[in-house]
Every structure is written in structure tokens, then in C-alpha cells.
Amino acid sequence: MVIIKSLEEIAIMRQCGKIWATLMRKLKKEIYAGRKTQELDIMVSRELEELGAKASFKGYQGFPCHLCISVNSEVVHGIPGERILREGDIVSLDLGVKYKGFHADGAITVGIGEISPQAKELMAATQGSLQAGIAAAKCGGHLGDISTAIQSYVELRGFSVIREYTGHGVGRALHEAPQVPNFSFGGRGILLQKGMTLAIEPMVTAGDWHTKLAPNQWTVLTADGSLSAHFEHSIAIIDSEAEILTQL
Ligand code: MG
Numbered sequence: 001m002v003i004i005k006s007l008e009e010i011a012i013m014r015q016c017g018k019i020w021a022t023l024m025r026k027l028k029k030e031i032y033a034g035r036k037t038q039e040l041d042i043m044v045s046r047e048l049e050e051l052g053a054k055a056s057f058k059g060y061q062g063f064p065c066h067l068c069i070s071v072n073s074e075v076v077h078g079i080p081g082e083r084i085l086r087e088g089d090i091v092s093l094d095l096g097v098k099y100k101g102f103h104a105d106g107a108i109t110v111g112i113g114e115i116s117p118q119a120k121e122l123m124a125a126t127q128g129s130l131q132a133g134i135a136a137a138k139c140g141g142h143l144g145d146i147s148t149a150i151q152s153y154v155e156l157r158g159f160s161v162i163r164e165y166t167g168h169g170v171g172r173a174l175h176e177a178p179q180v181p182n183f184s185f186g187g188r189g190i191l192l193q194k195g196m197t198l199a200i201e202p203m204v205t206a207g208d209w210h211t212k213l214a215p216n217q218w219t220v221l222t223a224d225g226s227l228s229a230h231f232e233h234s235i236a237i238i239d240s241e242a243e244i245l246t247q248l
Pocket residue numbers: 105106167168199201232
């Protein structure tokens with residue numbers, strides 16, 4: 001069931017989003033060649049504690065870390081560890097922040113140093129599709145408008161959207177109804193209403209959209225080894241247009 005939030009609840013989610021943005025800005029500066037991904041996880045843990053917030057992902061269905069770091073052909077749910085980031089990598093950072101009983105969820109993909117033209121185009125298409133999806137998230141519209149906007153934007157640029165993972169409602173729970181697919185699902189879906197809070201998160205690949213699971217049973221990889229990018233914002237539908245809660 002879709003949970004409609006009051007303006008007071010959305011105000012708390014706005015605070016979650018501000019904490020998310022503060023941390024994501026810091027993290028972005030820490031993404032460079034030679035960085036061990038585990039060091040970033042430790043940093044997030046420390047910073048969240050200082051801000052009086054918690055990592056939404058830590059312990060979620062047993063997830064072992066505070067954020068997901070997915071590199072190159074890793075789509076989502078990459079586990080920080082011994083991996084050393086290198087020049088030319090594209091790195092997706094996915095972070096959920098829990099504060100005063102609510103969550104904000106968001107992701108960005110950043111390149112390290114000189115990245116390939118294909119990687120640049122993929123990242124731009126993914127980020128652009130997120131903006132297109134958010135622009136379609138308005139009162140009186142339908143959920144499927146978001147999905148269609150994202151898919152069209154991506155496919156017009158020659159890339160593919162992942163089907164097996166979707167965006168979602170967000171609020172007191174990290175994952176609430178409804179699912180927010182990044183592809184047309186037939187029909188327009190539910191009506192979008194004031195007070196709905198959604199995490200919209202296109203995951204896009206340069207090749208085919210099929211995925212496989214890494215041996216760690218968490219990290220999702222493109223089946224064909226192609227590059228993947230991921231951008232996500234938590235939004236609130238307030239009036240005719242959506243407010244981005246995780247604005248960087
Ligand atoms: Mg999410």
C-alpha cells in the first residue's frame with residue numbers, strides 16, 4: 001500500500017536528504033585512483049555517527065556495509081572491501097540515510113580521471129533519464145509516466161535499462177510500495193498524488209540489460225560485462241512538480 005506523507009513527515013525527510021547530500025559531497029572528493037573502497041565505508045560510518053544519523057543499508061537483509069560501491073560492470077549492491085579504485089573506473093555510490101525515523105536514498109556515478117567516451121555518454125544518459133523521470137513525477141500523472149520517460153530517454157541514446165531492479169517508495173521504511181520500474185510495464189500504473197515519496201533510480205548499461213549475481217550473493221553485474229551507471233534521487237510529490245529531497 002502506498003503511504004501518503006504529511007508535510008511534517010516530508011520536512012523530516014528533507015532533513016534526511018540534507019544529511020545525504022552533505023555526505024555525498026564529501027564522498028565525491030574521496031573517489032580517486034589508489035583509494036581502497038573499504039576506506040570510504042569507514043568514512044561514511046564515522047560521518048553518519050557525527051551527524052546523529054544511521055546508514056539505511058547496514059544490516060538490511062544482512063548487507064554488511066554502510067554504502068554500496070559498484071565499479072564498472074557492477075550495477076548495484078557492490079560491497080566495499082579490498083578493491084583499489086583505478087584511473088578510468090566509473091564508480092557508483094549508493095547511500096541510504098536514516099534520521100528521525102525516516103530514510104533518504106540516493107546514488108551517483110563518478111568517473112576517475114580520464115574515462116572512455118562511452119562511459120561519459122552512459123553516465124550522462126543515466127543522469128538525464130533520472131531528470132526526465134523526475135519531471136514526469138507530478139500530481140495527477142501516473143507512475144508509468146515516470147517509467148516511460150526514463151526508458152525512452154535511455155534507449156534513444158542507445159543504452160539499456162535494467163529490468164530486474166527498480167526504484168521504490170521510501171519513507172519510514174527504506175523500501176515501500178510502489179515499485180518504480182525504469183521501463184514501461186503496460187498500462188499507466190497508479191495515480192501520483194501529493195505526499196507520495198519515491199526513490200527513482202535508473203540503472204543503465206552500455207550493453208544488454210540482463211544481470212547476474214556475483215559469488216558474494218550481493219553484487220549485481222551486467223551479464224555481458226558491459227559498463228553500468230546508476231543515479232538515484234528521493235523525491236516528494238508536493239504540488240504540480242516533485243521536490244528532490246537528495247539534491248546535491
Ligand atoms: Mg534505492
